[in-house]
Amino acid sequence: MGLFDKLKQTFTKTKTESVEKYDKGLEKTRKEFVSKLSNLSKKYKNIDENYFEELEDILIMADIGVDTVMKFVDLLRKRVKTEKIEDTSTLKDIIIDELFIMYVGNNIIDSKIHYATNSPTVILFVGVNGVGKTTTIGKLAHQLKNEGKKVMLVAGDTFRAGAIEQLEEWGKRVGAEVIKNTSKDPSSVMYDGLEKAVNENYDVVLIDTAGRLQNKENLMRELEKVNRVIQKIIPTAPHETLLVIDATTGQNGISQAKSFKEITNITGVVLTKLDGTAKGGIVLAIKESVNIPVKYVGLGEGEDDLEKFDIEKYIYGLFKDL
DSSP, X not given: OOHHHHHHHHHHHSOOHHXXXXXXXXXXXXXXXXXHHHHHHHHOSBOOHHHHHHHHHHHXXXXXXXXXXXXXXXXXXXXXHHHTOOBHHHHHHHHHHHHHHHHXXXXXXXXXXXXXXXXXXXXXXXXXXXXXXXXXXXXXHHHHHHTTOOEEEEOOOOSSTTHHHHHHHHHHHHTOEEEOOSOSOHHHHXXXXXXXXXXXXXXXXXXXXXXXXXXXXXHHHHHHHHHHHHHHHOTTOOSEEEEEEEGGGTHHHHHHHHHHHHHSOOOEEEEEOGGGOSOTTHHHHHHHHHOOOEEEEEOSSSTTOEEEOOHHHHHHHHHTTO
8 A cells, every 4th residue: 555545544534624624725736637647547558658748747737847847757767667567557656655755755844833942933924025925924823823822923014015004904803913113124123023022921923024036135135134133132033934935826936935045044935825726736846946845835715724734635635536
C-alpha cells in the first residue's frame, strides 16, 4: 500500500472540519488536474514518451512549475526503467506518492509558527498589493484570539489608501487592538505598538506592511529599517516574517517569493485564495523553487477559512477522487 492509499484510508474514516475544508478548497484544482491525470491513464495503457510528454503538460498546467516538472518527470522515467513499470495505472499511484515525497524531501517540514518565550511574538507580514495581507492578518488574529491569546494589530501599511481603515475593521470584528498614528513613517507606528505590547504583556503582535515591489532597493531599505526598529524594542524579533502570495496569480507568485527572499529573511508563506484557482500545484512549486515552507492557506472568504498548512490534507484534497 502506497503513502497516498494510507492517507486516503485515514481521512475517509475520520473527516475532520479541517479535512473537509481542504477537500472543498481544492475542488477546482482537483476537477481540472485529476480528471486529466485519470484520462491520461485511460488513453495510454503502456508507458511511452508520448505519455511522459502529456504528463509534463498536465503538471505544468497545474502550476507546479516547468523546472520542477522536468526534474519530477525525469525521476519518474528512472523509476519506470529501474522497476520495469509498464502499466500506467500503477504509475498513477507512484506519481502521487512522489509528489508527496518531493514536498517533504529529507527535511522536517517546519510549518508551525515559532512563539517567543520571554516577549510578545512579533509576526511581520510582507507581500505585494492585492494579495490579501490585511485580510490574512485579520483571520489569523481571529484564530489566535480563539486560542485565548492577547493580540495586537499594527497598521504599518501607511502607503495604501484604506489599509488602516481595513485593519481597524478587522480589529473590531475579532476584538483585537489596532495601533496606528498620524505619521507616514511605518517604523514610527511599529515602535509605538511594540512599546505598548511589551508594557502591557501582549502575546502576539501582527504587523501589516506596505505592498510594494516595484523598486526592490527602496523596499529592502524600508524592511531593513523596520527590522532595526523592531529589534530596538524586542531584540529577537520579528520571530516570523510571512510572505503573503495570491494563489490565483500562479507563477507570478513564485517570482514574488524569489524577489522577497533576496530582500529579507522570509520564514514562511501564506497562500491566499487557494480555493479560487484550478492551479493549486503552486504549493509544490513554492517549496521546490524557493525552499520556503507554506505555513497557512486561505481556503475560503470567511474568518475561519485560514488553515494551517498540512501536506497530508493537501495531497488528500488534491487526489481523493483518483
